[in-house]
Amino acid sequence: MPPASAITPARREDYAEWYQQVIRAADLAESSPTRGCMVIKPWGYALWENIQRALDRLFKDTGHVNAYFPLLIPKSFLEKEAEHVEGFAKECAVVTHHRLEASPGGGLAPAGELEEPLIIRPTSETIIGAMYAKWVQSWRDLPILINQWANVMRWEMRTRLFLRTAEFLWQEGHTAHETEEEAREETSKMLEVYRRFAEEWMAMPVVPGRKTEGQRFPGAVETYCIEAMMQDRKALQAGTSHFLGQNFARSSEIRFQSREGREEYAWTTSWGVSTRLIGGIVMTHGDDDGLRLPPRLAPAHAVVLPIYRKDEEREAVWRYANETAEMLRRANAWGAPVEVRVDASFANAGEKGWQWIKKGAPLRVEVGPRDMAGNAVFAARRDRGAKEKFAMDRAEFAQRLPAMLAEIQDGMLAEARSRMAEHTRAIADPHEFEDYFTPRNPEKPEIHGGFAVSPWCGARACEDAIADRLSVTVRCIPLEGASAPRGSVCVQCGQPAEMAVPWAKSY
Numbered sequence: 001m002p003p004a005s006a007i008t009p010a011r012r013e014d015y016a017e018w019y020q021q022v023i024r025a026a027d028l029a030e031s032s033p034t035r036g037c038m039v040i041k042p043w044g045y046a047l048w049e050n051i052q053r054a055l056d057r058l059f060k061d062t063g064h065v066n067a068y069f070p071l072l073i074p075k076s077f078l079e080k081e082a083e084h085v086e087g088f089a090k091e092c093a094v095v096t097h098h099r100l101e102a103s104p105g106g107g108l109a110p111a112g113e114l115e116e117p118l119i120i121r122p123t124s125e126t127i128i129g130a131m132y133a134k135w136v137q138s139w140r141d142l143p144i145l146i147n148q149w150a151n152v153m154r155w156e157m158r159t160r161l162f163l164r165t166a167e168f169l170w171q172e173g174h175t176a177h178e179t180e181e182e183a184r185e186e187t188s189k190m191l192e193v194y195r196r197f198a199e200e201w202m203a204m205p206v207v208p209g210r211k212t213e214g215q216r217f218p219g220a221v222e223t224y225c226i227e228a229m230m231q232d233r234k235a236l237q238a239g240t241s242h243f244l245g246q247n248f249a250r251s252s253e254i255r256f257q258s259r260e261g262r263e264e265y266a267w268t269t270s271w272g273v274s275t276r277l278i279g280g281i282v283m284t285h286g287d288d289d290g291l292r293l294p295p296r297l298a299p300a301h302a303v304v305l306p307i308y309r310k311d312e313e314r315e316a317v318w319r320y321a322n323e324t325a326e327m328l329r330r331a332n333a334w335g336a337p338v339e340v341r342v343d344a345s346f347a348n349a350g351e352k353g354w355q356w357i358k359k360g361a362p363l364r365v366e367v368g369p370r371d372m373a374g375n376a377v378f379a380a381r382r383d384r385g386a387k388e389k390f391a392m393d394r395a396e397f398a399q400r401l402p403a404m405l406a407e408i409q410d411g412m413l414a415e416a417r418s419r420m421a422e423h424t425r426a427i428a429d430p431h432e433f434e435d436y437f438t439p440r441n442p443e444k445p446e447i448h449g450g451f452a453v454s455p456w457c458g459a460r461a462c463e464d465a466i467a468d469r470l471s472v473t474v475r476c477i478p479l480e481g482a483s484a485p486r487g488s489v490c491v492q493c494g495q496p497a498e499m500a501v502p503w504a505k506s507y
């Protein structure tokens with residue numbers, strides 16, 4: 001018998017269902033009565049707030065400020081940039097009326113048809129562009145470096161919590177620059193911010209690179225991305241940074257007088273990450289007992305669990321628990337006080353422990369009459385087995401807390417890195433490539449494949465053919481190490497390869 005685990009099914013049995021069950025067990029989010037939209041519950045939202053706080057700091061440290069633009073965009077704005085329209089038209093929610101009236105047959109009916117329909121923003125390039133056009137007259141008005149924290153909507157029929165929902169939360173940076181060089185530099189700078197955030201905060205290793213033509217953001221000249229590998233070995237695009245050239249500046253008429261007195265179009269960029277990152281954390285670090293949170297983003301670093309059997313022990317154990325929490329809060333981790341919660345529920349010891357295992361708290365600290373007597377704690381780390389607990393002097397535990405959190409964080413990154421390395425394989429042979437991405441049992445596909453670093457001629461037709469046949473795409477053209485071995489040929493057409501790139505199935 002395999003050891004019992006808290007989540008059914010296990011990852012290897014049914015990864016997609018495991019993912020849903022982890023989210024439910026950790027109480028991160030659930031589906032809502034509004035089709036395609038999710039409710040982010042307090043534990044999930046606290047995680048998002050920590051993601052926001054850290055990224056917001058990084059954005060401000062790189063010279064950006066926040067602003068807010070409207071949710072509704074006039075239809076004509078979206079029509080300005082042809083490729084952009086084409087890219088988003090199929091997934092836009094459209095507002096056509098501005099009130100409801102009692103309908104003769106009962107209920108309510110939309111009334112007051114709008115002259116021009118409004119679009120719920122799928123992204124805000126066009127409306128922000130319209131404002132920048134007003135704000136920019138001279139080269140002295142540039143650069144504009146603005147970020148917006150907002151919700152957006154992209155109509156989805158097949159949704160999955162955090163990964164694909166009609167409405168989601170994100171940030172979108174929008175910048176306008178005097179020169180192409182400056183805008184390109186901005187695009188790279190923000191990609192690097194995302195790479196750092198993914199690795200240093202989320203403990204999620206990524207491959208930074210450039211998207212192929214087929215996968216570019218609609219209207220962008222270049223799209224850069226970070227690609228991570230989930231535990232089912234599929235890729236997750238976790239953040240994008242777009243160099244928009246002068247495309248949006250032309251359609252929005254963001255013009256300025258240059259230093260030489262000429263009228264010129266600005267160079268713009270946009271970049272974003274979304275609540276999808278939470279899906280990335282679940283799928284990178286979760287195990288068969290539930291969520292595991294990287295300490296640097298965990299809403300609680302340590303949870304104190306008061307444990308007693310007799311009612312008369314209650315008061316003293318509670319006092320000791322709160323005192324312990326206070327001691328731990330005096331410690332600092334990553335420049336801020338350690339976040340500690342005391343579990344005030346009436347659940348028994350076993351249930352309390354499992355609840356926090358499933359929620360992914362990095363450290364659990366049990367305190368009971370015996371620990372009190374010894375001025376100690378009985379602790380457990382989420383990165384070790386559920387039953388692996390250790391007793392430690394309370395003051396010593398408080399003192400070692402920051403180092404333990406750092407060790408858990410580093411361990412999680414190292415584990416994810418080695419998994420990614422283990423399932424990244426250089427494959428030059430077309431048959432081996434095919435085999436790598438084909439499940440043994442098509443009825444019940446097991447976890448298979450990974451990243452195949454394979455030679456490619458660079459033609460879109462070859463990428464499309466492989467996508468049609470195997471649902472595998474070029475995840476990106478890595479910033480480093482994309483050159484093909486001498487003499488290698490494209491895995492699809494056999495023509496000389498221009499580069500060797502990571503191919504994978506993806507979310």
Ligand SMILES: [Zn+2]
Binds near residue numbers: 457458462490491494
């Ligand atoms: Zn080819």
